[in-house]
Amino acid sequence: MKNKVKFLISVLLLLISVQLVFAQYGKISGRVVDRETKEPLPGASVVVQGTTLGAATDVNGNYVILNVPAGTYTVVASYVGYQTVTVSGVQVIAGLTRELNFELPSTAIELRAVEVVAERPLIEKSATNAIRVVTSADVEKLPVRDVNVYFALQAGVSLQYGRLYIRGSRSDEVGYMIEGASVTNILGAATGARGGAFAARDRYRALGGGLITTIPEALEEISVQAGGYSAEFGGANAGIVQQVFKSGRSKFSTSVQFETDNFGNYPGKKFLGTYSYGYSDIVVTLGGPLFTERIKFFLAGENNFIRDYIQHFFKGYNFGYLKDNGRRGGTKGDSALVAWNDANIPGGW
Incomplete structure (x- = not known):
């Protein structure tokens, strides 16, 4: 039992190390300013919810968050004396920079918490190609x-x-x-x-x-x-x-998907107006934190089976009556109806 536990821990550590080595990251950058005066807010905090990623703005109000795994996030900006602003649906693309600017309202103005839904830009400014x-x-x-x-x-x-x-x-x-x-x-x-x-x-x-x-x-x-x-x-x-x-998230998630056309279908027989090709596919995913919020995992497995990889329709050929010329030992002038279909092939197509 101990050996099995050690083996499972070794596999998980290997998967985590592979993710750390090969994971593709993007980054989030932008500026935090006062909504009324448009003055920069140095030292403002910008945090990516559900992760340990974040940054503080410089004297010009600019910030950069590096090594953000590709995905969709909620980003929160806060500053002492100002309302907190939350932007959801921020999509980060691997290898590109997502620009996200904040305008924080002063707490002197009575407002509820500001929540904004990000929109996907029509043009990726950080991309140099199509x-x-x-x-x-x-x-x-x-x-x-x-x-x-x-x-x-x-x-x-x-x-x-x-x-x-x-x-x-x-x-x-x-x-x-x-x-x-x-x-x-x-x-x-x-x-x-x-x-x-x-x-x-x-x-x-x-x-x-x-x-x-x-x-x-x-x-x-x-x-x-x-x-x-x-x-x-x-x-x-x-x-x-x-x-x-995909990378692991702060909450556990799992999914199971199963597809098949093998419901009562047998080779050569119709079912619900169609034939079965012996197709079945099952996918299982599991992800979430591993003992701590700092370590997350995501696993996916699939079993895919297709009995007939070369799928095509064949109705057979009808050559009609063919006559024997007698050159191969047959009776000259003899004729027969010749047709070719699945019955001529052992096991069919």
Whole structure:
């Protein structure tokens, strides 16, 4: 029993260390001023709720909060003699700076606590290129399960035969990143999607793609950069596809999702007007604090099974009456009705 406990602790510490090494961060910066006079407020406190992150403003009222994991947060600004202002829905994108300014009203003016809901800016000022982001909230709303489809929904990106193309470039010119580490397959493979007819057929012919298949529920954000990216990225001429995992929060959360088409379906038989391909998928996630608010964890596991990876419809061929010319030992002039369908193949397609 003691050995099992030690093993579990070792695994958790390993997962935490991997998260610390590869976690992708953004930052929050801005200015805190008096609402009436617009004068800067030096020494004001700006805190990210639910975390240990925060900063104090300088003499000009400016502040910077570094190493903020990608996600959506609530930020609170406070100062002695002023009302506290809370801004919720602040989205932080990995590698970018979220600008967030505060105007604090004086306590001399009787007001209730000020709460503001942040809006996503139309233009990312800190981005030097065309970057498009899909957040975890967007992933939950999209009726698809393949991560590649999230990429293909962005402007300038197309998905053909299981391969991604950005702005008409070759598929092997796209770089794939997960938590800041390159997972581009330079030897050639499909893009790491869950099977599919072309992914299985072209597995050894396709160039480029990702080596790792990720779980959609484990992703905090997905970003596509179409050229013009900074020097930290390399080995890609067309664009960069980057995925960032979720991190633990201050409260425990768990989810279970199960999908299947195996309800009474058997090979070759219809059920509710359709056929079963033997598909089933179950995803379990768990996250929250680990003994203390300073250490958090997030785990996700998936079991995906598809009986038929090359899914297609086949009604068979009817060649009609074919005549025997007698050159192969048959009776010249003989004819027979020739048809080809699933019955000709042992086990069907």
